[in-house]
Amino acid sequence: xxxxxxxxxxxxxxxxxxxxxxxxxxxxxxxxxxxxxxxxxxxxxxxxxxxxxxxxxxxxxxxxxxxxxxxxxxxxxxxxxxxxxxxxxxxxxxxxxxxxxxxxxxxxxxxxxxxxxxxxxxxxxxxxxxxxxxxxxxxxxxxxxxxxxxxxxxxxxxxxxxxxxxxxxxxxxxxxxxxxxxxxxxxxxxxxxxxxxxxxxxxxxxxxxxxxxxxxxxxxxxxxxxx
Amino acid sequence: xxxxxxxxxxxxxxxxxxxxxxxxxxxxxxxxxxxxxxxxxxxxxxxxxxxxxxxxxxxxxxxxxxxxxxxxxxxxxxxxxxxxxxxxxxxxxxxxxxxxxxxxxxxxxxxxxxxxxxxxxxxxxxxxxxxxxxxxxxxxxxxxxxxxxxxxxxxxxxxxxxxxxxxxxxxxxxxxxxxxxxxxxxxxxxxxxxxxxxxxxxxxxxxxxxxxxxxxxxxxxxxxxxxxxxxxxxxxxxxxxxxxxx
Numbered sequence: 001x002x003x004x005x006x007x008x009x010x011x012x013x014x015x016x017x018x019x020x021x022x023x024x025x026x027x028x029x030x031x032x033x034x035x036x037x038x039x040x041x042x043x044x045x046x047x048x049x050x051x052x053x054x055x056x057x058x059x060x061x062x063x064x065x066x067x068x069x070x071x072x073x074x075x076x077x078x079x080x081x082x083x084x085x086x087x088x089x090x091x092x093x094x095x096x097x098x099x100x101x102x103x104x105x106x107x108x109x110x111x112x113x114x115x116x117x118x119x120x121x122x123x124x125x126x127x128x129x130x131x132x133x134x135x136x137x138x139x140x141x142x143x144x145x146x147x148x149x150x151x152x153x154x155x156x157x158x159x160x161x162x163x164x165x166x167x168x169x170x171x172x173x174x175x176x177x178x179x180x181x182x183x184x185x186x187x188x189x190x191x192x193x194x195x196x197x198x199x200x201x202x203x204x205x206x207x208x209x210x211x212x213x214x215x216x217x218x219x220x221x222x223x224x225x226x227x
Numbered sequence: 228x229x230x231x232x233x234x235x236x237x238x239x240x241x242x243x244x245x246x247x248x249x250x251x252x253x254x255x256x257x258x259x260x261x262x263x264x265x266x267x268x269x270x271x272x273x274x275x276x277x278x279x280x281x282x283x284x285x286x287x288x289x290x291x292x293x294x295x296x297x298x299x300x301x302x303x304x305x306x307x308x309x310x311x312x313x314x315x316x317x318x319x320x321x322x323x324x325x326x327x328x329x330x331x332x333x334x335x336x337x338x339x340x341x342x343x344x345x346x347x348x349x350x351x352x353x354x355x356x357x358x359x360x361x362x363x364x365x366x367x368x369x370x371x372x373x374x375x376x377x378x379x380x381x382x383x384x385x386x387x388x389x390x391x392x393x394x395x396x397x398x399x400x401x402x403x404x405x406x407x408x409x410x411x412x413x414x415x416x417x418x419x420x421x422x423x424x425x426x427x428x429x430x431x432x433x434x435x436x437x438x439x440x441x442x443x444x445x446x447x448x449x450x451x452x453x454x455x456x457x458x459x460x461x462x463x464x465x466x467x468x469x470x471x472x473x
Contacts, residue, residue, distance in 0.1 A: 021322070081316075088283060089281060
């Protein structure tokens with residue numbers, strides 16, 4: 001177990017070091033996510049009044065779009081240098097590589113969300129400080145569910161010629177339950193009177209999805225990557 | 228050192244990609260302290276065979292045995308005894324030479340990674356460029372660094388795909404000496420190469436592949452280049468005869 005965690009940590013640290021040097025993924029995903037929110041703000045905010053209940057949906061759509069972009073770029077880097085093969089040769093359980101890549105993507109998505117949430121609060125008057133712990137819990141659980149499947153698919157498609165098209169085509173249908181749960185849970189705490197039991201229900205559902213998706217990804221990563 | 232082996236046996240290995248047959252019933256054996264040259268024209272199946280030997284690719288049929296073990300059963304322990312220098316060099320261009328080696332040293336869980344990396348940088352002749360990003364290196368410098376990456380953990384089986392690419396004369400000769408040193412230490416070295424001049428005198432055994440099949444290597448003494456040409460010409464003539472017979 002210690003070796004598994006060590007390898008995951010080393011891979012995540014490497015990914016973040018590479019990203020700190022290039023800042024390519026952070027800049028592009030943050031810019032893309034902010035652009036999404038701005039476009040929705042122009043479309044849905046009239047005379048300073050946003051469409052009711054739109055903020056939660058726009059937050060999660062922006063997270064999903066930006067996350068897809070980040071996932072694709074992370075593995076494009078490994079494909080360009082063929083370093084994924086070197087990772088696969090490491091004398092550790094291959095799922096440790098998956099966990100390392102997943103942790104790196106989670107950190108990048110957390111940075112994007114740290115920009116997105118205040119922007120949504122500002123442009124859509126969303127009460128982001130009404131129940132901050134529930135908002136953080138929903139974002140954490142939803143991001144993990146989305147990124148766990150996304151990391152697996154991005155790794156699987158790394159050699160596919162049309163990977164940029166295939167990734168969202170495969171990813172969105174499977175992660176729709178996560179996005180719906182995220183939207184409904186976030187909408188519950190963005191209401192004028194936050195509905196905590198409803199937020200708890202959707203958060204619990206997200207944790208359930210996380211357990212299923214992470215378990216399946218750990219189980220299938222090695223056979224999928226060996227061929 | 229828990230896991231080790233002193234013999235590599237490739238037994239009737241085939242690999243198909245859809246309808247294309249990349250390798251067809253290849254069998255060979257290689258013992259510790261041997262340098263085996265994999266020769267053949269482009270598309271002969273050399274890289275596919277190296278990918279199978281490195282456990283990155285599973286054969287469609289046949290099996291590969293590392294001593295008494297097979298790849299699936301040995302898993303991570305076996306990978307800890309393999310070193311692969313591919314045609315792509317498996318280096319991160321954004322990281323420095325030292326960061327690249329330290330990353331792989333930590334990935335392999337090596338003791339005293341900094342000392343090992345210092346030694347590897349000295350062997351690559353890159354000690355004074357250790358802090359420079361790999362993206363600024365020439366192909367030859369990257370090749371030398373990638374070789375040290377593949378050797379960092381002291382592998383028993385070293386697989387090299389075109390190891391002389393981008394190396395100048397001095398670096399090529401240094402690599403030849405390095406490989407001889409590894410052979411003397413008991414490593415099994417398998418090198419796929421087109422550079423028959425540098426390979427001459429280095430290889431203990433030769434395997435020639437053509438269209439995925441292993442050819443018979445002429446036993447007559449003579450320069451490697453001539454024996455290689457003879458084997459390829461003979462295989463071409465045999466294929467033509469077979470085609471006419473059909």
